[in-house]
Amino acid sequence: MRRWLADRWVMGVALLVLGYLTLPILVVAGLSFNRPSSRLSYDFNEFTLDNWARPCATADMCDAVVRSMEIGLIATVVSTVLGTLMAFALVRHGFRGRSGINGLIFLPMATPELVMGTSLLALFVAAGVPQGFWTIVIAHVMFCVSFVVVTVKARLAGMDRRLEEAAMDLYASEWQTFRRITLPLVLPGIVAAALLAFSLSFDDFIITNFNAGTTVTFPMYVWGAAQRGIPPQVNVIGTAMFVIALLLVGASSLRGRRARRAALAVLATPAGKP
């Protein structure tokens, strides 16, 4: 019996931690099927599919979701492009002040969001820029760029320069070398950076709240709704996003596993001489 416990206590702790991490998400998922008894009630009252059938019953909420998606997409594209270019410059070119810029890149990640939010607001006010959709985009690009640079840089630094030399040696021009060798090899890093940027942008509240003006993003809507009673559709959006993220992760790991299995299959088949 003691032996049995000794062998399994690590697993037991792991399950507890896993439960601690997933329980809040499961609650949200459960509440998305709830018909609340009153506006401010979070008790599970009655099972219903209404929330899923009409997620946009509360019109403001869906507007906010769409706005967050728009901001997220624009911020992702801009920060991914900028950040990737910066990563190439920082890894591939020696120039004065490179190490300084490398340090500067970490600043937005290390600075408390509250500080960034207020200082940006002060900047916009001082410059006379009206706050709204585009100030949110600017703010999001600013903090996303750092994460993109760091992610792409890591991938790029691990890449063998001789592969590019080999491509040039094999009649590929600079552009062809980039297109056929560099880009495909760095792409996983760029995609990861883009996904990270989108998720950072989509759920940012503090910085957004300072620079939003009258524009309402989804996190801001949820925050505001929490005072008056959260419509159950919020749980639908939350659950749907969680499931989509889960599917994406599952699909990518499945692809990896299938590629590995295919590789093993190739190895197993006898092909010509050794």
Next chain:
Amino acid sequence: MAQEAPAGDLRLADVTKRFGVFTAVDDLSLTVPQGSFFALLGASGCGKTTTLRMIAGLEAPTSGRVLLGDRDITGLRPYKRPVNTVFQSYALFPHLDIHENVAFGLRRRGIRKVGEQVERMLALVQLDGYGRRRPAQLSGGQQQRVALARALINHPQMLLLDEPLGALDLKLRRQMQIELKRIQAEVGITFLHVTHDQEEAMWMADTVAVMNAGRIEQLGAPADIYEYPASPFVANFLGQSNLIEAEVSGHDADDLLVTGHGYRFATPLERARSRQGPVWLGVRPEKLHLVADRTRVPDGRNAVSGVLTDICYAGVSTEFLLRTAWGQEMSVFTANNDPDARLVPGVEVTAHWHPRHSFVLPRDDSAGDDADGSATRPGATGGGRADGSPADGGVGVPPQRLEAAT
């Protein structure tokens, strides 16, 4: 004068490459004849890889010109040169399968139908049926052959090989050496092979250029370089040599006579690169014969006596170390066909050799060159049959000008 060169010869004309203050390649001029298997041999940091990269176009010379046939290719981008490279680490594209790796060069030049050529090339390197695999699924030797196929499929005028066998184990390396020679004979393309492995260079190439500190010390057929090295560096980089400090004392009709440490040595005049002043008298270890009895040295042979300090049995041969009266350790290789039981450590022996096996190199007496302790002891005792006590611990190798050129 360019007209004199046949169509495909590669010529380097006064090429220099500096990285900051470091001169990697120093005023190098070199001709690699079309169709030859040419080896650039040197220690790491001697400039051989830089030379190769300048030919490939991956590095621009600081000054000088690179010519292929009559064409000046000095300023040409790498992808405009009819030259392909097999990289030291192979540099196969990890995201492409073997077929696409090999087809890469053809596709970049706009050739659509590549299947048949790729198949033929994979067959040449004995990798038929491997087209759909990824580089990571192949062994080192197979990757090496893919790298070779990927370069050869373009029918370059010249193939550059940058230590292509360095990452392989000994047995595989032997196998690939034979295979590379076979392929070179089959396709007839000029191979320029960069290596630090003197055995590999001698084995494979028909011409070897020994590089040191950005310059070529000697160039020639492997046997010529080995039998008659041009400098102490070459004498000890390509195989081993026993080099004895000596002074020229005169000559007769055929032979140059030199004196060193009380011994007189004869060397045919045509094997002397210096006929006056301080010289190195050199002889290869396998040219020496050992006798326990000094009186049995045949007439007209050069001889040195000493005490046997070590005997290393290496299967095919045995290496004897002989310590001379002046403390130099001479190395003697003997084939293991008739071992002499009297040759044991501590015994006094005499090594002798035919004068035609010696060679004489100029010795630079300037300071620094003798920094390794083998400096002449003033008034060294004659005869050399003295007590054999370890003198000043000098070593037999001359200073190799191997300046920390890394």
